[in-house]
Amino acid sequence: MIVVQNLIDAISLGAVYALAALGIGLIFSIMRLINFAHGELIMVGGFVIYSLAGQPMLVMAIAAFIVVTILALGMERIAFRPLRRASPPTLLIASFAVSYFLQHVVLILFGSRPMGVDFLSSLGESVEFAGLRVPLLQLIAIVATVVLMVGLAFFFRASRIGVQMRAAAEDFTMARLLGVKADRVIAVAFALSGILASFVSLYLVAQTGSVSYKMGVNMVLIAFVASVIGGMGSLTGAALGGFLVGLVSVSLQAYLPEELRPYRDAFVFLLFIAFLLWRPQGLLVRQASERV
Amino acid sequence: MSQLTGIAASHPLRTALLLSVIALAVAAVAAFFPPALQRTVTEAFVMLVVVIGLYVFCGNSGVFSFGHVAFMALGGYTSAILTILPAKKQVALQLPDWLTALQLPVSIGGPVAVLFAGIVALLVGLVFMRLRGIALPMATFALLMIVHVVALNWQAVTGGRQALVGLPRTTGLWTAFGYAVVALLVAALYDGTRRGLALRCSRESEVAAAATGIDVERERLVSFVLSAMIVAAGGVLFAHFLGTMTANTFYLDLTFVTLTMLVVGGMRSLTGACAGVALVSVVSEIFRSVERGIDIGGTTIAAPPGLQEIVLALILLIILLTRPHGLVGDWELTLPRNIRARPAPSASTGPESAEVVREGN
Numbered sequence: 001m002i003v004v005q006n007l008i009d010a011i012s013l014g015a016v017y018a019l020a021a022l023g024i025g026l027i028f029s030i031m032r033l034i035n036f037a038h039g040e041l042i043m044v045g046g047f048v049i050y051s052l053a054g055q056p057m058l059v060m061a062i063a064a065f066i067v068v069t070i071l072a073l074g075m076e077r078i079a080f081r082p083l084r085r086a087s088p089p090t091l092l093i094a095s096f097a098v099s100y101f102l103q104h105v106v107l108i109l110f111g112s113r114p115m116g117v118d119f120l121s122s123l124g125e126s127v128e129f130a131g132l133r134v135p136l137l138q139l140i141a142i143v144a145t146v147v148l149m150v151g152l153a154f155f156f157r158a159s160r161i162g163v164q165m166r167a168a169a170e171d172f173t174m175a176r177l178l179g180v181k182a183d184r185v186i187a188v189a190f191a192l193s194g195i196l197a198s199f200v201s202l203y204l205v206a207q208t209g210s211v212s213y214k215m216g217v218n219m220v221l222i223a224f225v226a227s228v229i230g231g232m233g234s235l236t237g238a239a240l241g242g243f244l245v246g247l248v249s250v251s252l253q254a255y256l257p258e259e260l261r262p263y264r265d266a267f268v269f270l271l272f273i274a275f276l277l278w279r280p281q282g283l284l285v286r287q288a289s290e291r292v
Numbered sequence: 293m294s295q296l297t298g299i300a301a302s303h304p305l306r307t308a309l310l311l312s313v314i315a316l317a318v319a320a321v322a323a324f325f326p327p328a329l330q331r332t333v334t335e336a337f338v339m340l341v342v343v344i345g346l347y348v349f350c351g352n353s354g355v356f357s358f359g360h361v362a363f364m365a366l367g368g369y370t371s372a373i374l375t376i377l378p379a380k381k382q383v384a385l386q387l388p389d390w391l392t393a394l395q396l397p398v399s400i401g402g403p404v405a406v407l408f409a410g411i412v413a414l415l416v417g418l419v420f421m422r423l424r425g426i427a428l429p430m431a432t433f434a435l436l437m438i439v440h441v442v443a444l445n446w447q448a449v450t451g452g453r454q455a456l457v458g459l460p461r462t463t464g465l466w467t468a469f470g471y472a473v474v475a476l477l478v479a480a481l482y483d484g485t486r487r488g489l490a491l492r493c494s495r496e497s498e499v500a501a502a503a504t505g506i507d508v509e510r511e512r513l514v515s516f517v518l519s520a521m522i523v524a525a526g527g528v529l530f531a532h533f534l535g536t537m538t539a540n541t542f543y544l545d546l547t548f549v550t551l552t553m554l555v556v557g558g559m560r561s562l563t564g565a566c567a568g569v570a571l572v573s574v575v576s577e578i579f580r581s582v583e584r585g586i587d588i589g590g591t592t593i594a595a596p597p598g599l600q601e602i603v604l605a606l607i608l609l610i611i612l613l614t615r616p617h618g619l620v621g622d623w624e625l626t627l628p629r630n631i632r633a634r635p636a637p638s639a640s641t642g643p644e645s646a647e648v649v650r651e652g653n
Contacts, residue, residue: 034426079609079613082613083612083613086612086616088426089355089356089426089429090612090616092356092429093356093551093555093608093612094608094609094612096548096551097552097605097606097608097609097612098605098609100548100601100604100605101601101602101605101606101609103601104598104599104601104602104605105598105602107597107598107601108596108597108598108599108602112597217544221433221437224430224433225434228427228430232426262441262445263441263442263445265437265441266437266438266441266442269434269435269437269438269441270434270438272434273419273420273431273434273435276423276427276430276431276434277419277422277423280423280424280425280427
């Protein structure tokens with residue numbers, strides 16, 4: 001029974017990681033940018049909810065979607081568009097700068113202390129069936145992730161811009177030559193990553209009941225790991241990576257000896273390094289031959 | 293290849309000597325500053341040591357490392373454990389008896405710490421340098437996380453979430469200056485060796501370097517270990533400058549600041565590393581004093597804390613957007629007549645040149 005319980009925990013944690021990893025993977029697949037500032041999209045979503053405390057829940061959620069999406073579009077337009085031709089490490093440094101910038105703007109506006117928010121706290125209750133305990137929030141996280149992923153898959157298969165995005169992810173230059181508008185494809189990718197980020201904000205705020213200007217950092221680091229494990233550039237891979245990291249985290253938490261448990265994240269990153277050595281291109285990406 | 297002229301025509305040791313003279317001038321002036329400002333200059337010299345260490349690896353290999361602050365932590369914590377008073381260790385940490393009883397002067401504990409960091413760097417590097425492309429920077433990130441998590445939780449050795457206090461504060465202005473000069477000279481000497489040249493060759497084209505018989509993996513490893521040791525020395529200095537530290541002292545914020553210094557000045561040259569440290573330190577100090585508050589016509593205007601970081605982030609972004617190779621690019625400081633005899637610096641070759649070494653994707 002405890003195994004099934006752990007599995008449920010792993011899937012629900014993995015679902016959230018998968019959402020965050022999808023946001024990172026989406027941008028990377030199209031413009032080779034590892035967007036460290038994705039964490040700040042999540043964080044700003046949290047502060048939108050904080051600022052609207054007392055409003056109806058739907059208003060808070062929709063406001064978070066809108067603000068975060070606009071912010072994602074804005075950061076693309078101002079910081080990343082001019083750098084489109086830069087190398088991936090340069091882009092990563094730039095996103096580091098954007099992240100640091102946003103963190104400290106929020107620090108100035110709201111201060112450095114974590115602040116409590118009452119948002120969907122009723123979802124902390126558990127549903128019990130067959131001896132298993134599933135917090136409502138986890139259940140919703142799983143359902144929301146599945147719905148979002150199905151929606152995304154549908155979007156990529158069926159819509160014109162979705163097909164163009166897949167083409168751009170495959171070979172950006174070729175896609176442009178065939179008439180895909182680069183600016184539009186990238187803007188849509190950022191908008192989507194904003195929407196994904198705001199879902200993660202809703203979950204994080206509901207789960208922890210607090211917001212702080214550093215709240216996005218840990219999530220984005222895990223999402224990095226997840227998207228690299230799945231294979232940078234593969235969206236299915238990013239989602240898979242998210243679930244895998246969730247599984248590994250929960251397993252370590254459950255099966256590590258008591259005195260080693262505080263070091264769980266160190267083990268996650270150690271496994272990550274081992275994974276990089278074994279399969280640096282990720283699970284779902286074929287090893288591209290080096291272009292000379 | 294205008295970029296290659298920068299390599300062929302530079303005289304690293306002369307540059308290092310010139311930069312040392314400038315540093316000496318700064319230190320000499322700073323000696324007359326009030327204590328608070330003098331501390332700022334001292335801190336800048338400590339950061340210079342760290343950034344020169346970063347330059348030795350990132351600058352010469354063209355590979356970003358997000359994990360070097362981990363070596364600062366290793367250096368700082370090791371030196372702390374070796375130099376703090378036994379009575380204080382007894383209270384704060386649970387070390388083996390012989391280690392608790394041990395108290396070395398910083399002049400011995402520091403070098404031991406640097407050596408220890410070097411051994412760790414060798415072991416880590418042996419594994420990491422097998423990685424290519426974006427996987428290598430990602431792995432260095434993972435290293436930072438691992439060291440951070442361990443430092444945060446290993447209460448018996450690092451003090452865990454509590455601050456480790458009582459380090460002898462031995463890093464004064466002239467100590468920091470001395471180490472900065474040594475770091476400059478070591479970096480310049482390395483730049484001039486066959487190995488330094490070979491590594492910079494691999495920076496321009498990994499494939500071409502391998503084709504001419506350069507063992508890129510080995511050259512990267514050599515520079516990784518050397519750079520980790522210089523950075524660890526910076527960590528030792530920093531720890532004994534602050535006199536107290538926590539796991540968060542050596543984490544993302546410091547990583548960001550040191551990388552900003554490196555990139556803003558120009559990570560392809562030693563002069564750039566120094567220019568970056570100078571610029572960022574000056575800007576930080578200005579905004580730190582603004583945050584403290586300035587008197588304008590009798591009223592004190594104080595900026596909210598956080599402004600300093602915002603300005604740094606903006607500077608980094610603007611530099612990346614307008615001068616992707618940093619303020620000085622490939623240019624190295626030389627004596628005036630050499631500047632006249634040489635072609636114009638190739639600093640602003642545009643974003644395309646950043647792609648010469650396209651990371652495999």
